[in-house]
Amino acid sequence: MTLIPKHPHLLRAYGDREGDGMVQMTFTLRISPGAQAKEVAKRFAEAHGLREPLISAMEECGPGYTYFVAYGHSIHHVDVSEVDVPEVKMEDLDKHDIEERIEHQIGRKVVVVGACTGFDAHTVGIDAILNMKGYAGEKGLESYKWFDAHNMGAQVENEALLARALAVGADAILVSQVITQRNSHKENASALITLMKERGLRERFVMLLGGPRIDHKLGLELGFDAGFGPGTLPKHVAAFVVQRMMERKQ
Numbered sequence: 420m421t422l423i424p425k426h427p428h429l430l431r432a433y434g435d436r437e438g439d440g441m442v443q444m445t446f447t448l449r450i451s452p453g454a455q456a457k458e459v460a461k462r463f464a465e466a467h468g469l470r471e472p473l474i475s476a477m478e479e480c481g482p483g484y485t486y487f488v489a490y491g492h493s494i495h496h497v498d499v500s501e502v503d504v505p506e507v508k509m510e511d512l513d514k515h516d517i518e519e520r521i522e523h524q525i526g527r528k529v530v531v532v533g534a535c536t537g538f539d540a541h542t543v544g545i546d547a548i549l550n551m552k553g554y555a556g557e558k559g560l561e562s563y564k565w566f567d568a569h570n571m572g573a574q575v576e577n578e579a580l581l582a583r584a585l586a587v588g589a590d591a592i593l594v595s596q597v598i599t600q601r602n603s604h605k606e607n608a609s610a611l612i613t614l615m616k617e618r619g620l621r622e623r624f625v626m627l628l629g630g631p632r633i634d635h636k637l638g639l640e641l642g643f644d645a646g647f648g649p650g651t652l653p654k655h656v657a658a659f660v661v662q663r664m665m666e667r668k669q
Contacts, residue, residue: 428500432493440493444469445486452477452485464489507635507645512658514563520661521565529660531560532584533593534571537607541597542573544629548593548653559653566657577611584624591625591660594643599632605641612642625663627656 434441444464450456457474464472472491480486512520521529533545547554549570551561560568569587571580584592594611596604608628615621621642628638629647638646645659 428498429496430499431496434490440495441490442469442493443475443488443490445488447480447484447486449484451483452479456485456487460485460487460489463487464491468493468495470494505635505639507647507655507659509655509659509662512654512661514557514654514657517654517657517661518563518565520665524665525565525661528565528567529591529657529664530567530569530587530589531591531593531660532569532571532580532587532589533595534575534580535573535595535597536575536577536580536611537596537598537603538574539596539598539604539607540573542570542595544597544631545570545572545593545595548595548629548651548656553653555652557652557654560657563657577607577614580611581614581618581620585620589624590664591627593627593629593656596628596630596633599630604630604632605637608641608643616642625660627659629656 431438431440432442433439444467446463448456448460448463450459457477460474460477461472469489469491472489474487475490476486476488478486531549533549535542535545546552546559548559549561549568550559553559553562560566569583569589571583580592594608596608598604612621612626626643627645627647628641628643629651631649633646634648635646644663647656
């Protein structure tokens with residue numbers, strides 16, 4: 420998408436020229452390929468707001484089913500001035516910078532405990548951040564000399580997570596939530612914060628929430644210090660934890 424010069428706050432899609440609103444959409448319909456199918460796909464695209472749609476691809480993807488690609492003008496725009504999304508603010512530090520900052524400004528290992536809570540059995544997210552193997556070529560916090568990382572794995576009850584964090588003297592707790600049916604990720608995360616507040620322990624830890632349906636806005640709404648979504652690297656989590664710890668020391 421790009422800015423329309425005469426309306427700097429309005430965004431429309433860019434196709435052949437600036438602000439022309441050209442977009443591409445793909446879909447599958449239960450119909451065999453052919454002239455009728457092409458017209459059906461065209462009308463389907465029009466029903467979704469595309470003007471003068473061109474069906475640029477029509478391929479059978481199974482008996483009686485066809486995959487379409489439509490290209491046309493969208494009449495819609497977004498006013499950027501009305502969009503306010505909180506973002507995680509932290510310095511862009513690499514592993515060496517983070518380690519050096521901990522050594523010279525904190526002077527001890529930073530202790531973190533992470534887990535997938537509730538019935539969530541998907542550890543891919545928490546493993547990517549904590550385990551030695553890491554993610555996208557970046558090793559996890561276990562590889563950091565100045566981090567002491569504890570990965571409790573999956574299906575960990577909030578009580579058990581909090582107890583472990585207290586036992587090891589954790590500075591931060593990392594919660595990963597992949598299962599999102601019926602907003603279970605929100606319920607599990609919120610229940611942990613409620614438990615900590617009831618025991619007067621919320622301010623004892625830096626609290627991070629991560630997962631495919633998590634962003635910083637949701638993390639804040641649920642009572643965490645930050646929310647991290649897809650694409651988060653171990654260094655991002657490490658940098659935020661260290662930054663928040665330094666802020667609390669001031």
